[in-house]
Amino acid sequence: MKTWPESIRITAVVALVVAAAAVGIVGPDYLKVVVVSALTFGLFAASVAISIDYAGVLSLGTAAYFAIGAYATALAQRNGWGYGSGVLAGSVTAGGLAAGLGAAGLTSRRTPIQYALLTLVVSLTLQQLAISSYDVTGGSNGLPGITAPSVFGTKLSLEAEYFVAIAVIFATFCGLYALMRTSFGKLLILSRDVPERTEALGHNVKSLKIFATGLNAIVAALCGSIFVTFNGIAYPGMFAALPNLLVIVWVAVGSGGGISGAFLSATILNLIEFELGSEYTDVYRLFIGGLLIYIVSAATPRFWRAATAKEG
């Protein structure tokens, strides 16, 4: 699968953000929710690309981090703790979980596929926990009725919330993009391709991979926190296998294009889904299925290396 040159990808990201700003000014409310949700998934995929494309760590459970952010924000609002404490709690919990899973699973004693399955099983277990803990998490119904955050006691309007969300998403994307262009990003690539060389230069490969998955988890949780206030609900299905696999599809489609490729792929695929999915659900699912088959047979070696890379 060939990717666009980086200059075109970055231009496309900027164009998407400008288009999103235009929607904020002239678009109807439902479109604002659609656009901000698609961009949220774009940032989520970009964070997963740090794990897969840069650190060479394939996780099948990253939706859990997104869901943790959503649930933490919803619970914080339900209990009157404020939006910031929800975002913080979600990020810390997701980052801590990723670090724990990395410490347990990213060792030379485990294969990459063991780690990938471990993360999926943990996500499915958390889904069951969310269903079973009815009093806290609302069980199968989840936590509905989540609204926009308040600032100094005043609830943000949809327009204000929309522009703040777009700004946060774009700023976070720029931060991740800049980070991956530093020596740290190059070091992640080195650790993915030649771990023995990376150790021979004095770096702990396992720590680098854990850091990358932790960063992925923190940003994913932030995405969950943004998503829940626009869509109004955190629900157990966020931990399910489908969202965990979908994000892999998004990253694989943009694979080779770094975080900008993943961002564009996820955003555009979600905009298509929102457009087609409501009226042509079956057609859209067949499209995703076909895309998955294509990816399995044609994704860039860079992507599949993550499934076979040596651990630290």
Added chain:
Amino acid sequence: MSDSAKALEIRNLSVGFGHTAVLRHLDLNVNAGESRFILGPNGAGKSTLFNAITGLVKSQSGSIKVGTSRLDRQPPHIRARKHIGRSFQIPQLSEELTAGEHVILSLASQAPSEARAAGGSQERRTKAASLLEAFELGKFLDLTPAAMSHAQRKLLEIAIATSRRMPVLLLDEPASGLGADEKIVLSKNLAGRFGMSTTLIIEHDLEFIKALALPVFFLHEGKIQLEGSFGDVERYAKRVNVYF
């Protein structure tokens, strides 16, 4: 001799895989700043010795000291960060990073004081360019290994390993796969560096070994059997009917 070079002292080192002993109570001493070849037949345990020194394989017994530091109690990345530079027999390069980025990462991967001495990012790039130039790889500064021949990749591997000023330098078959011209480039660069680190070189290339004329350790059956000149080792190997 540079201040950074430190003596390497290995005592009673044993390494095995399952029931197979590869290194058996090996003793080895190299004074600070000295350079030695390690010769021996295939399967003698030469690369395993390097892997034990760097921590890539665990030793079953014995001690490894660089200066006054016990290496065998440190994790591999700490040994590499503080004490050891190393090249691999097969070049360990990322196909996505340029030759310059490989060397710059190496320059930035030193103990904080050494990394500071390597300067900021622009200074590191200048240093990387001049190092690559010394290995006649200057035109690959901004190119990935895909543009390089096997011999050029091998030289890049050595350039990365020698870019950091470490107390001990281990080179695993640096001349293998190199043509005559590249061997001259390699010899020139290594000769200019001897004394800065305590250096061990595993090698099979007799021409290269004779050209550098360094003292030799002869490793066979998991032990250092002889220490001397190449001529001494050659005579000994003939006597015991071992080829290397």
